[in-house]
Amino acid sequence: MNLLNTQRKINQSISDFTYLDERTIYLDSACQTLRPQQVIDAMAEYYHEYNSCGGRVKYDWGIKLDEKINETRKKILSFVGKPASEYAVTFTLNTTYGINLVLSQLLPEFNKIITSDIEHNSVFLPTMTAAKRLSIPRTILERSANGSLMYNKDDISGAIIVLNSMSNIDGRELINLKEITDDVHKTNGIVLIDAAQGISHDQKIIRESDFDAMFFSGHKMYGPSLGVIIIKKSLLAALDIGFIGGGMVEDVEAETYRLISDSDDLGSRLEIGLQNFAGIVGLDASLGWLKNFKTEGVSARVHQEKLARILFEELSRLPTLKIVNDSPSPILSFYSEKVDAHRLAIFLSTQNIMVRSGYFCCHYYLKNLKKYPPLVRVSLGLNNTQEQVEVFIKTLKKIITNV
Amino acid sequence: MFCIAAFIIFAVLGIFSASYRSLAKKAWKCVLRKMTFRPCDINFQEEAKAKLLGKFIITKPRLARFLDRWIGVLASVFVILSVWSLLVVLNSGLNLFVYDTCNPNNPESCSLGGGGCGINSGKPGFWVSVKEGQVLMWAKDGVLTLGETITMIPNRFKEWNPNEFISESNTYFKPYDSSKSVALEIIDPSCKFCAKLFGNIKETSFADRYNLTYLVYPIPDNKQSNGYRFPHSKLVASYLEAVKRYPLPSSVAPADWQILERMFSGKDIDNVDYQIKFNTIYTAKEAEDIILLWLKDIGYLDEDRNKIQQTANSDEVRSSLSLQKEIVENRIKTIKIPTIMFDGRRYDRAVGPEKLIK
Numbered sequence: 001m002n003l004l005n006t007q008r009k010i011n012q013s014i015s016d017f018t019y020l021d022e023r024t025i026y027l028d029s030a031c032q033t034l035r036p037q038q039v040i041d042a043m044a045e046y047y048h049e050y051n052s053c054g055g056r057v058k059y060d061w062g063i064k065l066d067e068k069i070n071e072t073r074k075k076i077l078s079f080v081g082k083p084a085s086e087y088a089v090t091f092t093l094n095t096t097y098g099i100n101l102v103l104s105q106l107l108p109e110f111n112k113i114i115t116s117d118i119e120h121n122s123v124f125l126p127t128m129t130a131a132k133r134l135s136i137p138r139t140i141l142e143r144s145a146n147g148s149l150m151y152n153k154d155d156i157s158g159a160i161i162v163l164n165s166m167s168n169i170d171g172r173e174l175i176n177l178k179e180i181t182d183d184v185h186k187t188n189g190i191v192l193i194d195a196a197q198g199i200s201h202d203q204k205i206i207r208e209s210d211f212d213a214m215f216f217s218g219h220k221m222y223g224p225s226l227g228v229i230i231i232k233k234s235l236l237a238a239l240d241i242g243f244i245g246g247g248m249v250e251d252v253e254a255e256t257y258r259l260i261s262d263s264d265d266l267g268s269r270l271e272i273g274l275q276n277f278a279g280i281v282g283l284d285a286s287l288g289w290l291k292n293f294k295t296e297g298v299s300a301r302v303h304q305e306k307l308a309r310i311l312f313e314e315l316s317r318l319p320t321l322k323i324v325n326d327s328p329s330p331i332l333s334f335y336s337e338k339v340d341a342h343r344l345a346i347f348l349s350t351q352n353i354m355v356r357s358g359y360f361c362c363h364y365y366l367k368n369l370k371k372y373p374p375l376v377r378v379s380l381g382l383n384n385t386q387e388q389v390e391v392f393i394k395t396l397k398k399i400i401t402n403v
Numbered sequence: 404m405f406c407i408a409a410f411i412i413f414a415v416l417g418i419f420s421a422s423y424r425s426l427a428k429k430a431w432k433c434v435l436r437k438m439t440f441r442p443c444d445i446n447f448q449e450e451a452k453a454k455l456l457g458k459f460i461i462t463k464p465r466l467a468r469f470l471d472r473w474i475g476v477l478a479s480v481f482v483i484l485s486v487w488s489l490l491v492v493l494n495s496g497l498n499l500f501v502y503d504t505c506n507p508n509n510p511e512s513c514s515l516g517g518g519g520c521g522i523n524s525g526k527p528g529f530w531v532s533v534k535e536g537q538v539l540m541w542a543k544d545g546v547l548t549l550g551e552t553i554t555m556i557p558n559r560f561k562e563w564n565p566n567e568f569i570s571e572s573n574t575y576f577k578p579y580d581s582s583k584s585v586a587l588e589i590i591d592p593s594c595k596f597c598a599k600l601f602g603n604i605k606e607t608s609f610a611d612r613y614n615l616t617y618l619v620y621p622i623p624d625n626k627q628s629n630g631y632r633f634p635h636s637k638l639v640a641s642y643l644e645a646v647k648r649y650p651l652p653s654s655v656a657p658a659d660w661q662i663l664e665r666m667f668s669g670k671d672i673d674n675v676d677y678q679i680k681f682n683t684i685y686t687a688k689e690a691e692d693i694i695l696l697w698l699k700d701i702g703y704l705d706e707d708r709n710k711i712q713q714t715a716n717s718d719e720v721r722s723s724l725s726l727q728k729e730i731v732e733n734r735i736k737t738i739k740i741p742t743i744m745f746d747g748r749r750y751d752r753a754v755g756p757e758k759l760i761k
Binding site: 342343346347351395398399401 | 461
């Protein structure tokens with residue numbers, strides 16, 4: 001039974017998502033964004049028209065694919081405003097895999113590892129194992145309400161710093177990222193950025209910072225399930241490559257091998273075995289789609305800020321709702337004093353509204369540090385319209401009143 | 404309790420659809436408290452409850468609130484009823500196997516068993532017990548009855564030898580032939596199913612292949628004024644026993660069998676079955692007059708009929724009936740008649756022609 005939605009079919013005005021059921025309201029883009037039709041078409045085109053192996057064949061399909069992959073790498077660097085001369089782009093399974101891949105192959109040249117209290121388990125846990133492997137101390141620094149890392153220069157001297165650029169709890173941005181990278185580089189430290197949430201929100205802080213490596217997932221930026229690492233070539237060349245296989249070497253002897261050394265192809269050092277080529281092609285399409293996105297004459301950022309503001313203001317008016325966010329954000333978490341978050345999520349689900357409930361893999365911060373009960377998270381995507389947000393708010397109010 | 408209720412529901416639905424089997428598995432883990440949670444996850448009980456309440460939370464909030472509050476109690480009631488139903492089914496199945504009826508206290512109420520006249524145990528049913536405030540007694544009787552039924556299971560596999568149960572005064576439908584084995588039936592002359600069996604026996608010429616004899620057993624019933632379920636079955640039984648003492652010097656069937664034949668298949672001048680008339684219309688005097696009339700037809704003279712009449716009321720007949728009653732109740736322990744034994748098997752029902760032909 002979906003009373004509020006069936007009374008009035010929602011206009012899915014974002015035309016690239018017309019395949020969606022008219023009653024569906026998807027509000028879990030922080031976990032995985034929906035795919036615009038263009039992305040789906042691009043992947044289908046690869047499978048239909050040039051399904052082949054990249055980087056190793058001479059026939060037309062493979063050549064076309066190689067061109068597409070190179071084009072995607074360029075687009076990714078362009079998207080974050082980084083030069084190909086300094087950074088390599090490499091494809092992996094997902095963000096978590098990429099972070100583990102780099103951390104597990106770093107040389108023991110650092111004196112500590114630093115992360116923050118609001119990190120996702122994909123950062124929080126690998127920093128634990130990396131500290132153990134490198135036999136260095138691990139420090140958890142606090143992030144302020146505005147998202148900046150609270151530190152002094154001694155804290156981060158010679159450190160490996162792993163932080164998210166945008167929280168998956170409340171959308172807080174790491175606004176002092178540039179300052180952090182500048183400071184840590186003076187003491188030969190490095191900054192690794194988890195941009196899983198930030199990448200689709202056109203973060204200026206990423207473009208302005210001199211990060212050493214950045215990780216994100218295609219599935220959080222309207223693309224296929226695919227991981228991407230943007231890494232400084234100097235850092236990449238210094239990794240102690242331990243995960244190795246096809247597509248990564250120039251030559252192999254009986255007991256030795258020589259890794260690819262061509263600066264333009266250095267990214268291959270982290271691309272173990274055959275890659276998700278359809279995913280790369282789809283990611284290329286999603287980058288193009290995201291760059292050109294406009295709805296009702298406004299950009300993606302403006303559109304999302306508008307919806308986030310409506311959401312924040314309306315939910316702030318509900319007295320029994322406790323919002324974790326300090327300010328509007330496309331990612332907003334809350335809990336109700338009247339109804340458990342999981343139950344609330346299920347109630348919303350019965351009304352065709354999809355939200356996330358729980359601790360969003362941030363157990364340390366939410367459960368153990370802040371002692372929050374399980375939360376409900378609403379994360380907006382570019383598929384969402386103002387009408388959808390209004391239906392969500394209306395339904396939520398009705399449920400809160402009725403329980 | 405909620406998990407148990409969910410398991411029962413999903414297990415039953417799972418028989419028909421695979422999609423419910425995983426839910427049944429989840430519910431079972433919940434029952435065993437072995438559900439492993441991912442840290443971000445919700446437990447099965449809460450999830451299932453929320454899914455149910457979610458259907459009503461917008462449109463019927465009062466119902467949702469009611470369910471939220473009482474669902475645990477409702478689940479408990481459901482589980483108790485389900486377990487009770489299961490036990491009843493198992494008990495009924497066991498009774499069906501052992502006694503050929505799912506309800507030994509009221510055999511005719513069970514449509515799954517073969518046709519037969521129940522020998523009512525006199526034990527009150529559940530609702531009567533509730534009305535009389537004797538629920539505990541009812542439960543105790545239930546347990547005792549179950550125990551008794553279990554002890555009777557070996558009988559189901561026993562080799563039944565009719566010769567062990569024949570009464571001293573027995574007669575055979577056809578002249579005894581030592582080359583044939585004996586078949587024994589237990590009958591009440593007023594029981595319609597005994598009449599049906601008699602018809603099947605005749606239809607299949609069963610008595611030509613076996614030495615067919617019987618025990619007569621007027622079904623007792625304490626609730627009736629005469630102490631028997633049917634008004635004149637004791638009277639007919641007494642005459643059956645009495646005529647055995649005055650055999651006719653002819654080669655036709657013994658007189659008691661001829662009386663039975665009239666009882667089971669005879670019709671009066673109005674073309675109504677005698678058995679029906681005995682059971683529903685005749686007074687004791689009319690019933691006895693009919694029997695005496697039959698005796699005349701069979702060939703007894705007035706003098707013999709007077710003797711038979713006196714013998715029917717004698718201690719000798721009463722003793723013989725009592726002995727047969729003892730055999731039926733304490734040795735054969737049937738709870739439904741007709742019972743028939745032949746070829747080592749025992750059937751507590753009006754056996755169909757297909758069984759009698761074999």
